[in-house]
Amino acid sequence: MTKSTDHQMPELDFNTPALKRHRKIRALKDRIAGMGIAIGGSSVILAVLLICFYLLYEVAPLFSSAEIDAKASYALPAQDQGESLYLTTEEQSEVGMRVAMNGSIVFFSVADGNVIEVIKNPREEKVTAFAVESDTSHLMAFGYGDGKALVAKHSYRISYPDGKRKITPFVEFPYGEEAIEVSDFAIKKLTVRDTEDGLTIAAIGDSQSAITQVNKETNFITDEVELSEQSEPLPFVADVASMLISGDQRYLYVATRSGQLSEFDLRDFDNIALKDNITLFKDTDAKLVSMTYLLGKSSIMFADSSGRVSQWFNVRDDETNEEKLTFIRDVKQPVALVGITMEQRRKGFATLDERGLVAIYNATSTRQVIDEKLSDDTARMISFTPRANGLLLEDSKGLHFFHVENEHPEVSWSSLWGKVWYEGYQEPTYTWQSSAANNDFEPKYSLMxxxxxxxxxxxxxxxxxxxxxxxxxxxxxxxxxxxxxxxxxxxxxxxxxxxxxxxxxxxxxxxxxFLEENLAATFSVLVVLPIGILVFAYLWSRLPQQVRWLVPDGWQPLVLIPVIVFLAWLCLALSPIIELNFFGGNIRGWITHDLGITFxxxxxxxxxxxxxxxxxxxxxxxxxxxxxxxxxxxxxxxxxxxxxxxxxxxxxxxxxxxxxxxxxxxxxxxxxxxxxxxxxxxxxxxxxxxxxxxxxxxxxxxxxxxxxxxxxxxxxxxxxxxxxxxxxxxxxxxxxxxxxxxxxxxxxxxxxx
Incomplete structure (x- = not known):
């Protein structure tokens, strides 16, 4: 009897409540995971982009142009005293000062032009020459027809009556109100330089020139400063446009209107000699408009009637070891210049041309940060405020005060990535030096x-x-x-x-x-170790198989450890012998002196x-x-x-x-x-x-x-x-x-x- 059974496959139900619930939970987990991954990835990308945009946000102002806005215009304060020989303001740009043609010193409110005080020149004689040592020192000198010069200094006293700031200007005479006898001829051109040790004044007349040194000596008993004068004649230079004495009082520069510069060596005061004759303008009929020091008294800036401003400073000659005034760089406007003014805290300057157009530059970066017409063709003088955030301009209508927004003029693509010829350097270089101990420092921001x-x-x-x-x-x-x-x-x-x-x-x-003391061992290891390992590998391959099989396959590196240690120790032990026989006992000295390589x-x-x-x-x-x-x-x-x-x-x-x-x-x-x-x-x-x-x-x-x-x-x-x-x-x-x-x-x- 044959028994047959039917095997029926059980039916699978994929739509049971449990499976449906499981699929929903899994789909929810998939969506959550997908959203989490998307959010995480997007967050990373967003974070990187935000970092990039923040960096750009901080960097962008470096390359923005300067802005200049008119703040006030008024008639020339104390106009009856004559046009201005010199313009400036105090630190806060609240009180302005101008030296009038008759030698009077006029203090006025920068905001509205109201006269605060007019200080008459102590000498009633006509002022025939005027000079300013520098904007930062506030020192001025007046020359007269009797060959005498008066040194004055404008200063400011700050007080706070009733909790409000009050700035009181005053004038002092550091060498007395009695004028210093500089020469026996009428002074036509004048320059002055003051240091802790003394004062130097140079003067030129119609056919003569002279220089005077006023030495300061402190009396050890009374602590009083005693002055002694010494005067010497100078070789005469005709048609002089401007004069300057170097910051260390070593040189006197006399420039003619045609652009010939005579450099006199003042180190031997009893025997002043002509050091050099320099032609400032080549292949041009330009006339000198202004000669003045840039901040730091290292660079001389020459402005001429062709619209060109050139920078020169002393560069030491490697062969003669002598300093020579050298042309460095220049900038140019298309028309003749009327005036130039220097920033008091940066290596910047502004030019005024005959159209009344003002251009602001930085000498280091040679960057023009602004070029704007601020007056008509009657403009005759401009001056920076001490913080370079303001500009005074004088024309036939009076005085105009402008607010200047110019935060980063020293930065340009050329100064960041190109060679720059910095003051005191022998040639253009790539240099990074962001700070120094003195205020006259020239920032060096090369990223190279x-x-x-x-x-x-x-x-x-x-x-x-x-x-x-x-x-x-x-x-x-x-x-x-x-x-x-x-x-x-x-x-x-x-x-x-x-x-x-x-x-x-x-x-x-x-x-x-350790490396410095064991240079010979270091270089020996670099040579001996690879060769030694290869030699050991060759010898290992020639050993009997019974010996090599003692080390399981793939464990051979352990055998190399003692070999490497031995070779390193051998090189270290032989280092003195190698130095003595091949490098004169001192491999560092051999590298430095024989090869000329700095170590x-x-x-x-x-x-x-x-x-x-x-x-x-x-x-x-x-x-x-x-x-x-x-x-x-x-x-x-x-x-x-x-x-x-x-x-x-x-x-x-x-x-x-x-x-x-x-x-x-x-x-x-x-x-x-x-x-x-x-x-x-x-x-x-x-x-x-x-x-x-x-x-x-x-x-x-x-x-x-x-x-x-x-x-x-x-x-x-x-x-x-x-x-x-x-x-x-x-x-x-x-x-x-x-x-x-x-x-x-x-x-x-x-x-x-």
């Missing part, structure tokens, strides 16, 4: 040394890290025993957790002195080792993962076809892993470029441009760490530091973009393997 230092540090770090990291990753992922790999890889990756400040500290305080203890070599040590874990980890992730079927197929392990590695594994390896190198480079503490502590932190491996550098990131806390918020220095940060941001962005592009190309090329 910082960008160069960034690339230099990254180059030497990558030079050390890339070969070691990639070769180590190749061996670890492909040749090393799995058990040993599981121990080695975490240890190397753990190196990345070391704080870079600790690495910088050790590099600067321990490794840099700094904290240099690029130290940075290369220290920062390379910090970058190696990043490159190693990503490269090792890329190589280890190559499908085993590819390597097994290559070996099955008869290829060796090395051929399989070079022909199959490396091309397949090349996108990941390239990404590892680029990420490591980004880490090296943005590194701060190591380069800050392990280098001399000097912003110089020198490829010398024994010289230090300063990177963009290190410069930000050092100077941002000390910079004044909103200043040019502050905003240029943000520009440096933006440059660093752009650099890493470009590097990462190139890396991603190349990685995608390599993936497409080798993805079919």
């Amino acid at each position: 040394p910082l960008a160069f230092g960034t690339l230099k540090a990254a180059f030497y770090a990558m030079l050390m890290a890339v070969p070691l990291a990639i070769c180590g990753a190749i061996y670890t992922a492909y040749f090393m025993a799995p058990a040993l790999r599981r121990k080695i890889k975490p240890v190397i990756e753990l190196m990345e957790a070391l704080p870079t400040v600790i690495l910088g500290f050790l590099a600067g305080l321990f490794f840099a002195p 700094d203890q904290r240099n690029a070599l130290v940075v290369g080792f220290a920062m390379g040590f910090a970058v190696i874990p990043t490159i190693f980890s990503i490269t090792e993962d890329a190589i280890f992730s190559v499908p085993k079927a590819l390597t097994q197929g290559s070996l099955a076809l008869g290829a060796t392990y090395w051929q399989t590695m070079t022909r199959v594994v490396l091309p397949t892993a090349s996108p990941g390896i390239f990404s590892a190198v680029m990420i490591g480079m980004g880490r090296a470029v943005g590194e701060t503490m190591i380069v800050l502590m392990a280098t001399g932190n000097t912003p110089i441009m020198d490829v010398n491996i024994f010289e230090g550098m300063r990177t963009l990131a290190a410069n930000l760490a050092v100077e941002v806390p000390e910079s004044e918020v909103g200043s040019s220095h502050y905003r240029i530091l943000f520009l440096a940060a933006f440059v660093l941001f752009i650099f890493t962005f470009v590097v990462n973009t190139i890396a991603e592009t190349v990685r995608q190309h390599l993936r497409k090329k080798y993805g079919s393997l």
Whole structure:
């Protein structure tokens, strides 16, 4: 009897309440996860964009044009005293001062032109010459027809009656109200220079010239200052337009209207000699309009009737070791100039041409920040306020006061990225020097040394890290025993957790002195270690198989450890012998004196080792993962076809892993470029441009760490530091973009393997 049974498949119901509920929950989780990922990704992109826009927001004012607004216009205060010989204001730009043609000093309100006080010249004689030492010193000199000169100084006293500020102007006479006898002829041109040691006055008449020194000596008993005068004749120069005495009273410059400059050496006062004759204007019929010192009394600015303003300062000749007044740069307006005025706290100046047009420049950056018509063709004089936030202009209608908004004139693309000839330098250079001890300092904001230092540090770090990291990753992922790999890889990756400040500290305080004392050993290791490892590998391959088989396959690196330690110790032990026999006992002295290479203890070599040590874990980890992730079927197929392990590695594994390896190198480079503490502590932190491996550098990131806390918020220095940060941001962005592009190309090329 045959028994048959029917097996019926159970029906699956996918619409049970439980399954429906499960699908709804899973769909909700998917939506939440998708929204979370989208929000997270968008937030990252938004954060990066906000950083970029904030940097641009801080940088943008650097390149904005100046603005000038009219604030007040009124008739010339105390007009009956005559036109102005000189215009200026006090610090707050509330009280103005002008010296009238008759020698009277008129103080007035800048806001409305009301006269505050008129101080008559103490001498009733006609003023035949007038000179101002500088706007900052407030010192003036009046010359008279009897050959005498009176030195005066305008000052201001601030008080707060009833809680309100009151500025009281007054005039003092530091050398007495009795005029100083300068010459025995009528003075036509005059110049003055005052220092702590004494006063120097030079005067020129119709056919004679003379110079007088008033020496100050302190009586040790009474503490009174005693004055002694000494006068000497000067070689006469005809048709003089202007004169200047250098800030250190070493030279006297006499300029003619036709542009011939005579330079006299005043160091031997009893025997004043003509040092040099200089032609200021070449191939032109221009006439000298003004000669005055720029802030700092180093640069002389010459304005002429062709609309040109040229800057000259002394440059030391390497052959003669003598200073020579040298043309540096110039700016030009299309029409003749009427006047020029200097800023009192920056290397800026303003010109006034015969159209009544005012142009404001910065001497260092040669940047024109404004060019605006402020008057008609009767304008005759302009003057900056002490803070350069105001401008006084005099024309036939009276006085006009303008507010000037000009925050960052010293910044231009040429000053940031090009060579600039700074005062006191022998030639144009790339220089970063953002501060100094004196108020006459010329800021030097070239970003080239910082960008160069960034690339230099990254180059030497990558030079050390890339070969070691990639070769180590190749061996670890492909040749090393799995058990040993599981121990080695975490240890190397753990190196990345070391704080870079600790690495910088050790590099600067321990490794840099050690490297300096053992230079011969260091270079010996770089040569002996690779050769020694290759020799040991050759000898190992020639040992009997029974000996080699004692070390399991993939554990051979452990055998190399004592070899490497021995070779390093041998090089260190032989270092004195190598120095004595090949380098005269002192390799650093041999590098410095025989090769002429500057040696700094904290240099690029130290940075290369220290920062390379910090970058190696990043490159190693990503490269090792890329190589280890190559499908085993590819390597097994290559070996099955008869290829060796090395051929399989070079022909199959490396091309397949090349996108990941390239990404590892680029990420490591980004880490090296943005590194701060190591380069800050392990280098001399000097912003110089020198490829010398024994010289230090300063990177963009290190410069930000050092100077941002000390910079004044909103200043040019502050905003240029943000520009440096933006440059660093752009650099890493470009590097990462190139890396991603190349990685995608390599993936497409080798993805079919």
